[in-house]
Amino acid sequence: MMARMTETTEGTVRAVGGHELTGVRVSKAHGTGNDFVVFTDGDGTRDVGPQTVAAVCDRHTGLGGDGMIRAVRSEHVPEGRALLRTHPDAEWFMDYRNGDGSVAQMCGNGVRVFVDHLVREGLVRLPRGARVRIGTRAGVRTVARTSDGYAVDMGPWSFTDGETARERGADCVVTAAGLTVPRPGISIDMGNPHAVVALSEGEKLDGLDLHTAPVVEPVPAEGTNVEFVVPLDHDDSDVGRLEMRVHERGVGETFSCGTGACAAAAATRFWGGPESPDRWFVQVPGGVLSVTFVPAPDGTEHVVLAGPARVVAHAELV
Numbered sequence: 378m379m380a381r382m383t384e385t386t387e388g389t390v391r392a393v394g395g396h397e398l399t400g401v402r403v404s405k406a407h408g409t410g411n412d413f414v415v416f417t418d419g420d421g422t423r424d425v426g427p428q429t430v431a432a433v434c435d436r437h438t439g440l441g442g443d444g445m446i447r448a449v450r451s452e453h454v455p456e457g458r459a460l461l462r463t464h465p466d467a468e469w470f471m472d473y474r475n476g477d478g479s480v481a482q483m484c485g486n487g488v489r490v491f492v493d494h495l496v497r498e499g500l501v502r503l504p505r506g507a508r509v510r511i512g513t514r515a516g517v518r519t520v521a522r523t524s525d526g527y528a529v530d531m532g533p534w535s536f537t538d539g540e541t542a543r544e545r546g547a548d549c550v551v552t553a554a555g556l557t558v559p560r561p562g563i564s565i566d567m568g569n570p571h572a573v574v575a576l577s578e579g580e581k582l583d584g585l586d587l588h589t590a591p592v593v594e595p596v597p598a599e600g601t602n603v604e605f606v607v608p609l610d611h612d613d614s615d616v617g618r619l620e621m622r623v624h625e626r627g628v629g630e631t632f633s634c635g636t637g638a639c640a641a642a643a644a645t646r647f648w649g650g651p652e653s654p655d656r657w658f659v660q661v662p663g664g665v666l667s668v669t670f671v672p673a674p675d676g677t678e679h680v681v682l683a684g685p686a687r688v689v690a691h692a693e694l695v
């Protein structure tokens with residue numbers, strides 16, 4: 378059961394309550410304004426349906442959030458058990474759902490909030506500089522505690538459509554309200570799908586209307602997150618800067634998207650050519666994220682995403 382329909386003298390109203398999470402203690406937390414309802418379900422008895430997730434994430438009749446995160450021990454979910462075979466230390470699994478109840482593979486802001494939740498709940502000990510491995514649907518991610526937040530090794534990035542993207546610098550066309558003409562986009566895989574669009578001369582990020590979803594063609598089979606970017610001038614040639622707005626799959630426009638920031642930096646760095654820096658600051662409506670490209674021992678290039686995680690409330694769902 379999800380939201381109850383309740384008869385009142387004023388008519389029928391929708392009320393969250395009487396669902397699978399009734400009585401569960403949750404936290405409301407965010408990373409650069411990307412906000413989540415987080416809870417612990419160590420032994421995996423609280424697998425929730427999409428309607429409950431959507432009801433809890435509803436900003437008017439629920440607690441509100443861009444997504445919901447369930448902290449479950451890896452041994453209690455099939456995807457987690459598969460990861461334990463190669464990473465026996467990935468004790469905790471991040472079960473991430475978008476605000477509309479759909480399942481997503483990965484969330485870059487969410488994984489910092491997730492680890493912060495584990496630390497606060499005393500489920501993981503993580504002194505500054507220490508690392509913890511976390512299971513996600515996109516694979517295992519290593520998270521380190523920094524002086525002001527968390528840094529996550531997000532694994533390798535790749536072009537979704539390798540050759541076309543590399544040769545032409547684009548592999549799709551994106552139409553959005555407020556764009557003067559459809560723009561070329563490039564599809565990037567960060568464990569979850571992204572299409573990155575650079576605005577052209579004269580186009581402004583605040584001229585975009587992201588109340589409706591941008592249209593990406595060819596239509597991605599599983600949908601996509603869409604990032605609009607404007608490179609910013611930077612005096613320091615070692616650090617790139619860009620500004621970004623994002624329309625998230627399964628949510629709508631959000632204040633921030635961690636995987637989106639990684640995809641946006643990867644695309645902008647690729648478009649900039651071999652002289653482009655390895656370190657980027659990505660300005661989003663909810664703050665600033667740091668994205669760094671580092672060579673990995675296996676010959677691939679990994680993306681390290683760093684930023685804050687903040688708790689704003691604890692609550693019990695009714």
Ligand SMILES: N[C@@H](CCC[C@H](N)C(=O)O)C(=O)O
Pocket residue numbers: 411444475480481482483484485486487569570602625626627628633634635636637
């Ligand atoms: N906000 C997240 C991404 C969440 C998942 C995304 N909406 C999807 O469906 O892939 C982030 O910080 O990465």
